[in-house]
Amino acid sequence: xxxxxxxxxxxxxxxxxxxxxxxxxxxxxxxxxxxxxxxxxxxxxxxxxxxxxxxxxxxxxxxxxxxxxxxxxxxxxxxxxxxxxxxxxxxxxxxxxxxxxxxxxxxxxxxxxxxxxxxxxxxxxxxxxxxxxxxxxxxxxxxxxxxxxxxxxxxxxxxxxxxxxxxxxxxxxxxxxxxxxxxxxxxxxxxxxxxxxxxxxxxxxxxxxxxxxxxxxxxxxxxxxxxxxxxxxxxxxxxxxxxxxxxxxxxxxxxxxxxxxxxxxxxxxxxxxxxxxxxxxxxxxxxxxxxxxxx
Amino acid sequence: xxxxxxxxxxxxxxxxxxxxxxxxxxxxxxxxxxxxxxxxxxxxxxxxxxxxxxxxxxxxxxxxxxxxxxxxxxxxxxxxxxxxxxxxxxxxxxxxxxxxxxxxxxxxxxxxxxxxxxxxxxxxxxxxxxxxxxxxxxxxxxxxxxxxxxxxxxxxxxxxxxxxxxxxxxxxxxxxxxxxxxxxxxxxxxxxxxxxxxxxxxxxxxxxxxxxxxxxxxxxxxxxxxxxxxxxxxxxxxxxxxxxxxxxxxxxxxxxxxxxxxxxxxxxxxxxxxxxxxxxxxxxxxxxxxxxxxx
DNA sequence: TTTCCTTCATGCATTTACGTATAGTTCTTG
DNA sequence: CAAGAACTATACGTAAATGCATGAAGGAAA
Numbered sequence: 149x150x151x152x153x154x155x156x157x158x159x160x161x162x163x164x165x166x167x168x169x170x171x172x173x174x175x176x177x178x179x180x181x182x183x184x185x186x187x188x189x190x191x192x193x194x195x196x197x198x199x200x201x202x203x204x205x206x207x208x209x210x211x212x213x214x215x216x217x218x219x220x221x222x223x224x225x226x227x228x229x230x231x232x233x234x235x236x237x238x239x240x241x242x243x244x245x246x247x248x249x250x251x252x253x254x255x256x257x258x259x260x261x262x263x264x265x266x267x268x269x270x271x272x273x274x275x276x277x278x279x280x281x282x283x284x285x286x287x288x289x290x291x292x293x294x295x296x297x298x299x300x301x302x303x304x305x306x307x308x309x310x311x312x313x314x315x316x317x318x319x320x321x322x323x324x325x326x327x328x329x330x331x332x333x334x335x336x337x338x339x340x341x342x343x344x345x346x347x348x349x350x351x352x353x354x355x356x357x358x359x360x361x362x363x364x365x366x367x368x369x370x371x372x373x374x375x376x377x378x379x380x381x382x383x384x385x386x387x388x389x390x391x392x393x394x395x396x397x398x399x400x401x402x403x404x405x406x407x408x409x410x411x412x413x414x415x416x417x418x419x420x421x422x423x424x425x426x427x428x429x430x431x432x433x434x435x436x437x438x439x440x441x442x443x
Numbered sequence: 444x445x446x447x448x449x450x451x452x453x454x455x456x457x458x459x460x461x462x463x464x465x466x467x468x469x470x471x472x473x474x475x476x477x478x479x480x481x482x483x484x485x486x487x488x489x490x491x492x493x494x495x496x497x498x499x500x501x502x503x504x505x506x507x508x509x510x511x512x513x514x515x516x517x518x519x520x521x522x523x524x525x526x527x528x529x530x531x532x533x534x535x536x537x538x539x540x541x542x543x544x545x546x547x548x549x550x551x552x553x554x555x556x557x558x559x560x561x562x563x564x565x566x567x568x569x570x571x572x573x574x575x576x577x578x579x580x581x582x583x584x585x586x587x588x589x590x591x592x593x594x595x596x597x598x599x600x601x602x603x604x605x606x607x608x609x610x611x612x613x614x615x616x617x618x619x620x621x622x623x624x625x626x627x628x629x630x631x632x633x634x635x636x637x638x639x640x641x642x643x644x645x646x647x648x649x650x651x652x653x654x655x656x657x658x659x660x661x662x663x664x665x666x667x668x669x670x671x672x673x674x675x676x677x678x679x680x681x682x683x684x685x686x687x688x689x690x691x692x693x694x695x696x697x698x699x700x701x702x703x704x705x706x707x708x709x710x711x712x713x714x715x716x717x718x719x720x721x722x723x724x725x726x727x728x729x730x731x732x733x734x735x736x737x738x
Numbered sequence: 739t740t741t742c743c744t745t746c747a748t749g750c751a752t753t754t755a756c757g758t759a760t761a762g763t764t765c766t767t768g
Numbered sequence: 769c770a771a772g773a774a775c776t777a778t779a780c781g782t783a784a785a786t787g788c789a790t791g792a793a794g795g796a797a798a
Contacts, residue, residue: 155461155475156529158453166450174745180450183787188746190785198532199541208745208794215535222531226524232517234451237493240510246494469775478757483776485755504764504775740798747792754785759778766773 156197162230163190164202165223168212235291238431239424245274248434251293255376257281259396264441268434275430288422294431295438296420308426310419310435312442316412319343320403321389329389335362338407344379344390345369353391353413360410417442451492457525458485459497460518463507530586533726534719540569543729546588550671552576554691559736563729570725583717589726590733591715604715605730607737611707614638615698616684624684630657633702639674639685640664648686648708655705712737 163176167187170176177184195202202216212220252261257279265277280293288296288307296302302309319338321329332338339362345353350372354364371388373379380400383390389406393415397403419438425431458471462482465471472479490497497511507515547556552574560572575588583591583602591597597604614633616624627633634657640648645667649659666683668674675695678685684701688710692698714733720726 155457156525156532158457158525161525161528162450162453172745184746185748185788186786198529199536199538200532205746206794210746215532218535219528219531222524222527226521226528229517229521229524230451230453230456233456233514233521234493236514236517237451237495237510240513241494243494467775479776480758480778481756500776741796742798743794743796745792745794748790750787750789752785752787754783756781756783756785758781761779762775762777764773764775766771768769768771 157190157194160190160194160197161223161226163187164194165220165227167191167203167210168216168220168223169227172210231289231291235422235424238291238294239422239427242429243274244272244430244433246430247276247278248295248431249278249280249293250295250297250434250438251280251282251288252297253299253376254281255380255393255396256297258377259399264438267441268437271437272430272433275434277434288420291422294421294425294428295435297438298418298420299415300418301416302418302420306423307420308423310439312417312419312439314414314416316394317391317415318394318397318412319389319391319406319410320383320397320400321406322384322386322403325386325389326404326406332407333409334407335360335410338389338410339363339368341368341406342370342388343368344371344373344382344388346372346374346376346379356413360413362410452485452489455485455489455492456518456521458482459489460515460522462486462498462505463511463515463518464522467505526586530717530719533586533589534717534722537724538569539567539725539728541725542571542573543590543726544573544575544588545590545592545729545733546575546577546583547592548594548671549576550675550688550691551592553672554694559733562736563732566732567725567728570729572729583715586717589716589720589723590730592733593713593715594710595713596711597713597715601718602715603718603721604713605734607712607714607734609709609711611689612686612710613689613692613707614684614686614701614705615678615692615695616701617679617681617698620681620684621699621701627702628704629702630655630705633684633705634658634663636663636701637665637683638663639666639668639677639683641667641669641671641674651708655708657705 162180166176166180167173170179173187173191174184177187180187191202198219200215200219201213202219203210204213250261258281261279265279268275268277288294289304298309321341326332329341330337332341335357343364345368350366350369354366354368357364371379371382379390380392380396382388383392384400384402391413392403394412397405419435419442421431421435426435457475461471461475462468465474468482468486469479472482475482486497493514495510495514496508497514498505499508545556553576556574560574563570563572583589583597584599593604616636621627624636625632627636630652638659640663645661645664649661649663652659666674666677674685675687675691677683678687679695679697686708687698689707692700714730714737716726716730721730
């Protein structure tokens with residue numbers, strides 16, 4: 149009505165961007181650590197200030213208007229710049245107190261990291277560790293995590309990756325299941341078993357196994373999951389056989405290597421962080437401890 | 444200490460950027476329509492969240508630390524993106540209610556615009572007009588104004604400029620002063636008079652007058668000001684002679700043209716706005732009314 | 739069709755953040 | 769050297785924003 153054109157509330161812009169990217173007010177609220185009514189009000193206030201309707205309320209769903217879509221284009225750049233600021237700030241923080249986020253496959257988060265995390269906490273009690281156990285690879289450039297543990301070579305620019313000692317992986321199964329399968333003794337026999345597998349990781353695994361004389365195909369994987377934990381649970385319960393890194397399987401007494409004659413599969417381990425963040429004291433500290441542990 | 448790494452408060456970033464650009468908390472507060480304690484707290488909270496010291500409190504002055512300088516680099520990009528969002532939003536606002544900011548030389552703001560503003564307000568009562576009477580040219584690209592009235596050809600990209608009918612300017616003086624000066628009747632005699640002038644506009648004016656046979660030099664301008672209003676006041680009070688557009692001088696009965704024999708100086712008039720903002724309904728409305736008036 | 743889950747809107751109590759007023763400090767000006 | 773101006777830091781009362789709880793409405797699945 150008679151709005152003095154004071155600068156727009158940047159938090160309201162953040163609310164709009166988060167809502168668009170998350171797809172709903174509720175999801176955006178969770179992501180920002182706020183509540184859904186708050187976000188709803190912020191977006192509404194922004195629409196009021198701007199004088200345009202960003203969302204069209206159709207049923208329970210918010211769909212962007214044309215005007216909203218044009219806004220979001222520039223808004224994403226603003227968000228990217230905000231991320232860069234946060235990144236730059238984190239990089240220059242020389243405090244050993246604060247949060248360090250680590251992302252890793254859920255198997256690693258659950259079975260490999262715990263003793264390591266305890267060591268870090270003991271060495272630097274001021275550091276709060278946050279572990280993102282995620283199947284999909286999170287985006288380091290968007291600062292969803294500070295350090296990532298990956299098993300493929302990172303290809304993004306701006307990242308520094310440190311390759312650690314390879315881990316050996318084998319195909320495991322419970323003794324009970326292996327007995328029922330007739331104790332396969334070579335690759336060809338193993339290729340007749342059903343296996344658990346990760347949804348987006350079986351192709352390279354099949355190729356790797358074929359080099360070792362195990363003629364697998366997609367037909368060997370009737371059970372797929374994006375959760376490494378789930379797949380491993382299937383193996384531990386004798387539902388099927390499946391591959392696992394040796395460091396994890398060693399902690400699981402109820403399984404054994406299905407065919408010891410087959411050579412282990414080398415699994416590379418990369419520790420990845422931003423080039424920026426490598427100058428942060430506490431992130432550097434955690435990174436170095438991870439490197440030491442994996443080397 | 445134990446800060447859950449929720450996204451950074453964007454308003455705190457805005458506070459920091461404004462403080463850096465304004466040079467002090469107080470100035471930034473005025474610019475953002477907030478108060479100094481509020482801004483101080485926001486900046487302090489941001490420093491706490493980021494874990495780094497952005498400012499070094501030395502005496503009454505805040506000077507950026509090295510870390511702060513690196514932050515600000517990205518922060519400016521964020522601010523620029525925010526401006527683009529605001530611009531895009533304003534451009535798409537099809538409401539005839541809202542604020543339209545016009546920037547013009549103070550002389551225009553005081554003597555030429557008033558009747559025009561009344562006309563606009565009558566035609567569109569929902570529009571709030573805000574006039575920035577500024578000596579220096581404000582930055583349209585940073586959305587300090589929606590429409591600018593200028594007398595030089597705009598060279599920035601992204602702007603659309605509409606040239607209007609030129610205005611004639613003469614050198615004026617009070618009859619009393621002209622009598623004391625011996626009633627100069629040609630350019631050479633006029634060049635012996637003292638004149639008022641704008642700090643950053645006398646060079647082209649001198650060149651223009653020389654073409655008309657008035658051999659002026661910088662020595663003719665012992666009184667300089669960046670305020671057109673002030674300079675004209677000097678002329679009206681008989682302190683010196685000085686140039687003025689005819690449309691303004693006509694409203695001032697106490698002055699007369701110093702040397703009628705000299706040809707008038709054509710003063711171009713450009714109306715300038717963003718290419719973006721030209722699609723805004725209310726800005727387009729005001730712009731068109733200005734064009735109509737000046738043509 | 740019916741049921742259940744998800745999502746957005748609203749009312750109310752509370753906490754947070756803001757503005758006003760004031761004191762303290764430093765740099766400048768006469 | 770002294771007085772004033774400008775800026776930042778602190779205290780306190782108040783207003784605004786937030787969170788919780790609830791309701792309503794739409795869509796998916798049985």
